[in-house]
Amino acid sequence: MTRPVFPNIQWSGEGPRILGINPWIFDFAAFNVWSRPVGLLACLDMLRAAGASVALMDCLDRTWSDVPWPKAGKYGTGHYPKEELPLPDELFFMDRRYSRYGLPREQVKEALGALNPAPELIMVSSIMTYWYPGALDALELAAEVWPDVPRMLGGNYATLCTDHAREHARADAIMQGTMETEANWASVWNVLGQPVPPLPENAGLGLALDLYSEPRYAPILGSRGCPFTCDYCASHALYPNFTQGSPDAVYASIRQEYDRGVRDFAFYDDALLVTPDRWLWPVLDRIVHDGLDLRLHTPNAMHVRRLNKEVCGRLREAGLHTVRLGLETTDFDNRHDVKLTRREWEDGARNLLEAGFDLDDIGVYILFGLPNQNLDNVEQAIDHVRAFGFRPHLAHYTPIPGSPMFHKAVAASPHPIADEPLFQNNSIWPCVPGGFNWEDAQRWKQLMQGR
Template sequence: MTRPAFPHIPWSSLPGRENGPRVLGVNPWITDFAAFNVWSRPAGLLACLDMLRAAGASVALLDCLDPTWEAAPDLGLKWPRPGKYGTGHYPKEEIEPPAPLAFMDRRYSRYGLPRERVAEALAALDPAPDAVLVTTIMTYWYPGALDVLDLCAELWPDVPRLLGGTYATLCGEHAARHADAHLMAGPLETPENWSRLSWLIDFDAPQPSGNAGLSLALDLYADPPYSILLGSRGCPFHCEYCASHALYPRFRQGTADAVMKSIQSEHGRGVRDFAFYDDALLINPDRWLWPVLDRITAADLGLRLHTPNAMHVRHLTPEVCARLKAAGLTTVRLGLETTDFDHRHDVKLTREQWEAGARNLVSAGFELDDIGVYILFGLPGQDLGNVERAVAHVRGYGFRPHLAHYTPIPGSPMFGAACAASPYPLAGEPLFQNNSIWPCVPGGFNWDEARRWKLLLHGQQG
């Protein structure tokens, strides 16, 4: 039986600009012990493709974690049906773990599209690209990016390949040794990065301005079950465990008109679930958030809004909670970190602010099951007894506690302490930055403890 042809991944350009350079963006597979799709999109890569298209390039997207082509006959792809609000499992293939992680008693997998199908999709791309942009979302997922780069090098050995994203930005020395690509550290819209890319592909384009970096090429997904919203880049805060400032040194906010235009476009394609990707959603809400929420409410668009990046609890006044509820906020995620309010590693939060924010959410009519609270787990030198008390505290409110497993991130203020506390060479090998191995917990990951924490999260005796 002949296998059906792989679907064509179309080039997209602005009207009258079809003769510009062709730039392919690739979001690689996840290679990890576990992965779950919580409204995942490569926001940085989508921003790059949008600004390149606006400058006159033709762009295409291959997301190894999501089909990005038009509907086609049966391709032999078994993709799990979307779960609640568009989230869900990825298809996966168990593979051998990289040598540094061979000690782990866990299955290691490649999540996303089958590798052979990705290779076929790349080979079928016609005409060939003039440049390939490969992103990286987590530092320790770099094996998937290196694999994609190798596939592209085999197909188009003379085409410039650029590696950007978290791994390229925060682990530059490691990436320079292992990636067969030009490294792009930081946002593309910086003058240095834009000039370098323009030179590599002989593209005489003006420096991006205006909403560059905040506008996303979401239309490159053919039939999306969800979409994302980005009203700002970066964060004004300096939490010790976060590398936001190393990735985006400047906190920028967009405009309500730009965000609303994106919502209307995606809504017109049938999307009803939208996830906010902002790190500081409730900062300066008059700038764009309130006008957007007011327009959503007035238009009665029937949206479900989600906040996978935790909101800052201290900003949850009765008015804020009421406006969020009226606009359709459905999935609420809060950043508590710890109930030891005198010893925090993030934005200062008092017990009174936490209790008021929690009370205001309930008073605004949010369902308890839709309110999840992130509690940091596995920090260097952390007393895990405090984590247990925080879990019990959150459950006492009727909310869902979630352990936010600590990831040692280069460029974050806490990384030095993490390196000192961990038995693994975190700075030399990004694979050891994987939070699945509990890199800063004495003794590391073990199944008995994992099961005990799972029981505690569900209110059962561990």
């Protein structure tokens, strides 16, 4: 077998060597919507700035030309390669195929084995709690290649399901929360046997994007956390403080990737339009001033109530293409998120259209599968969105530990979702009576398409 060329695995920086691994997705379905492990990339950026040498193995990145990869979708999105796996015992009742999404495991192992010199610490990320089998597999693989190198697990699964991770993960340390806390920052350097350096400037907001050798897209991270406390969201459990970065640092990151050929940029902020004067407007103004021909995307959805005419015009002028809105429900008197009136929704929608956005690029998220939800309201919301000419998207509810609504989900679900994260998977419709079935799934698909 010819050894694959893997330009990503190169040491960057001087000092103790730390390898970050973004693991595969284990799930019934997965689609790449400008996916990047921003938490892991922030950690690697901090560590390098503090004197470490870092490298990245992203199992979800298009890396080898000899790996068959599905045809790319719009603006760089698309499907992942996949390998079908047996259903986990806990999910035996599901009539769906379960797969590992991402690069082939054996080629990842070969590429890791070729990394020389070996790492002194391995950090594995975790995103969705129910994707933890991918994180555990990455830890196992690291142990196969370097049995004596310490392994640390961090990210959302490690933070929100810590007891489960401690019981099941083959890790030497579990990191709860973000690295920029005093205890977590010290723990990394203690594992390395190194003195603890001060946190670098812009800690938690800088991203080591240069570790991708041929990026097709890049994230923009101007803030961490969210000032709001929506019932279904665990943002406060993951990032207790809402922090915003400097416009100079954010623009420098965009310009660096733009000069490397990137043209698609996705905002990863949970509260993009909150106090935009602090960083967003200065960044967009510089994009326009410098004539950057790029496309901006908002997969995390924007707060509709803030979409006045000026905001929509500035976003359009700077190159926003993919618009995602968080409507959630048209039952405006009983909302689980930031209060939104019918008038605010209609004004925001109208302002987008008057600013010249293409209807094909505007999608609206509607919550589906909440505990004790009246699904008739979901149908009404779909009809309401389609009446505007927008495309509705069902945002399937994920019961997230640490979110205000989680106790209601535990009471409503027939599954032990508090004990086993696999039951938190929104693909099984964990809080919908009867759970997932193909007949209902097809019916909802037809409703979304207006049939």
